[in-house]
Amino acid sequence: MDYAKLISAGAREMRPSGIRKFFDIAAQLEGCISLGVGEPDFKTPWTVRDAGIRSLEKGRTFYTANAGLAELRREICVYLSRRMGLSYEPAETLVTVGGSEAIDLAVRALVNPGDEVIIPEPCFVCYDPITTLTGGVPVPVVLREEDGFRLTAQALAAAVTPKTKLLIFPFPGNPTGAVMRREDLEPIAEVLRGTDVIVLADEIYAELTYGGGHVSLASLPGMKERTVLVSGFSKTYAMTGWRLGYACGPRELIGVMTKIHQSAVMCAPTTSQYAAVTALRRCDADIEAMRAEYDLRRRMLVSRLNGMGLPCFEPQGAFYAFPSIRPTGLSSEEFCERLLHSQKVAVVPGSAFGAAGEGHVRISYSYSISHLDEALRRIEHFLQELR
Ligand SMILES: Cc1ncc(COP(=O)(O)O)c(C=O)c1O
Incomplete structure (x- = not known):
């Protein structure tokens, strides 16, 4: 062959x-x-491991709802409100197999062949290949060291075309460690507000900032409706092997992502979901x-x-x-x-x-x-x- x-x-x-x-x-x-x-x-903190073990002892070994345990989705919303000042409802929340699956789902739910996806680089390795696999066209935008490896409004505006479907917005950044401060986000939001561009905000490192708290792009006026927020448990709670993440965003988009997720993986790991409820409640x-x-x-x-x-x-x-x-x-x-x-x-x-x-x-x-x-x-x- x-x-x-x-x-x-x-x-x-x-x-x-x-x-x-x-x-x-x-x-x-x-x-x-x-x-x-x-x-x-x-x-992983012991209280979280213990919660996972207890869920197994209780025989909680079945599939959960496709979108994730109702209790966990509620807890994710409480957490995002408490620590990030974001307002989401469980119906706007999908529990995924790591942040990785959430990224894949968002790209697959949105990108048609030929659509452009703006990817600030250097960046995490998965955005470009997933875009390519979907038939999308990656449009790299160079993050410059002299800008603190931040995305500037000028660079973004220059990259947006009528074919732009998605902006990947990965801050704090891997591999640079760059963060976007509130004053950096406002001009970015200004460029996006008049467009149909959706933002995939990969905020998996949101809890790991050193010079002040993380500001989520979705918290700016007019941004929640055009943002799919991706995060997860791997980095914040040292839970890489549990394979658990989530996406929050407009109901319609989360609904389509849930449909793909249902066909592709059914649901995120059950034990991990029970453990994650404890992580969100007890591990600040x-x-x-x-x-x-x-x-x-x-x-x-x-x-x-x-x-x-x-x-x-x-x-x-x-x-x-x-x-x-x-x-x-x-x-x-x-x-x-x-x-x-x-x-x-x-x-x-x-x-x-x-x-x-x-x-x-x-x-x-x-x-x-x-x-x-x-x-x-x-x-x-x-x-x-x-x-
Ligand atoms: C920027 C970024 N996003 C997403 C992920 C995916 O993490 P996970 O699938 O373990 O949640 C990683 C992992 O290294 C990452 O660095």
Whole structure:
């Protein structure tokens, strides 16, 4: 069989993830230190694990409603009102298999072949391939370091055309750690208000901001009706393996996303949904404790990177640093390959997050201080070797 011929054009065109490649090599290298993975090193808070275990003990092992447990959807709305100042109802809420599924559903619910999807880059790796698979046309907009890797109204206005269906709006940003402050959001909202462009606001790192609280684009006047908010439990509650996220947005859109979700996965994992109710009710203190620890690591990492000659933008959110490796004269891919082979440290080339990421590498600080310290020593050694 000629499988290459049989594969759909959309699947063939999908950009493969540039992150995995390095981890596959790193996993086989004895003594390798990885700073690559974008997942919390903390265990899920015990109260949440306990709630999951109890749900199993009680025999809650059945499908839930397609859109998710009514109790959980109510709790998500309470949480969003309490912590983000947003006003959603359960009927505007869909529980998904991670934020990842919510992103996929939003794109599939909205994008027709030929529709344009504005994607600020560098960004998380899934937006471009999912758009391509749907037949949409990714329109990258470069986020510049001199703008704090924020999206500017000018750059957005220049990218909008009559074919624009969707704007992906991922802040706090992976891989840059950029955040959009209230004063940055207003001009963006102003560009969007007179259009039919829908915003997919990926706010999965909303609880991980260091210089002030997160402001959601949907909280600005006129924005809720044109925004699908995506978030989840992976980063906030260290629950990556539980595979649980959600989307909130206009009823009609959430309804269509629920229809796709029903056919594709039926419902999100039941045990995870019961555990998530407890996370939302009882874990504010855990969020604060994890954030404080990330902040400590962030400060250490940024200061050490700057000190060793890798100029590092100060990330204000998420758990990544995105230093420039331009002083080395290497491409980001060369830097990562040589660092891996010479010092057995795995970081991710900036180019994995779109062409705009070239000249940088992504270093995750979701690792212990001692792990980071050893990796930084090795990176410094590597830089000395290059000189
Ligand atoms: C920006 C961003 N959005 C969404 C996700 C998806 O997370 P999950 O599917 O675990 O909720 C990630 C994971 O790394 C991410 O970095």
